[in-house]
Amino acid sequence: MVLDDIDKKILRLLQENAHYTLKDIANKINLSLTPVHDRVKRLEKEGVIEKYVSILNKKKLGNNLTVYCQVTLTKQTYDTSEGFNQAILEMPEVVECNYVSGNFDYMLKIIIPDMESYHHFHQKKLSTLPEVSLINTVFVISEVKSTTVLPI
Amino acid sequence: MVLDDIDKKILRLLQENAHYTLKDIANKINLSLTPVHDRVKRLEKEGVIEKYVSILNKKKLGNNLTVYCQVTLTKQTYDTSEGFNQAILEMPEVVECNYVSGNFDYMLKIIIPDMESYHHFHQKKLSTLPEVSLINTVFVISEVKSTTVLPI
DNA sequence: CTTCAAACAGAAAATATTTCTGTAAAAGTA
């Protein structure tokens, strides 16, 4: 699973735009269709390319508020963590959830219509989880950067 | 720019998999190709669909460390903010950067190979920015959830 | 040398997207 320079070029292009055709890519990297096709299929099979997704505009969907929630659990046990994790996976407004080091246990990123929805989410969905002890909210005032492009 | 139920179904499908064909979508929502095609093009044109991207596996690219940086600037002026923003946009390891409320000014998400790279990034790239006064690092121990799917 | 595998090119076959033509229902107008 070693990536050579051609693989990396292909990945950089596909990260930018999943709708580039094989021909587009072939032209951009000066190859014929065959090797581009073979490499893309190999990268998919190996799991380097996980999936192709559409990025939607959150504001146009009515999601005008982004917040980070710093969550502390009641206990640090495996069962508590697992219970929390499962609950989070069911919540569509939680787009990111990481178990972290520091003064709290989890860092969550929430995308939601407005402050009222957030109030509801906070009071009725998150703080009511039996595993949750403390929530500290950090409000996003302005988005500077948000990309799915990973450094290659 | 009102989204009806059919638009929403299409968006939900495309968020999941940008490689669903028009036929796939048409079958799943019981329509012919034409309206599906027309609606997708309209959603693209209106900017509801921003772009199509490939999601790569960060570990398979050698990026084994994720961290959040909570950054405080030296001043709160416009020029300071703008200078910082511009610098951040140039840094490929910063995949997320938001100006936030609270005890610090910015929340950054960094994806990077390992602790050594992070040390270098922290010491040589981030803390050396003239706008940066303070950096508090939160290390991700384990990723629970990470999705590009927005609630519709 | 000879064989084998990897990387590529070109072309044919199978699919998908795009464009075109047309119908039906709903909304607006005289």
Place this chain on the structure above:
DNA sequence: TACTTTTACAGAAATATTTTCTGTTTGAAG
């Protein structure tokens, strides 16, 4: 009411893309 316009959709033809197949070249292994 009668007429026009618009919207949403269906089906089919044209175009483009992906997938598969055949074959060449190159370099490494026996």
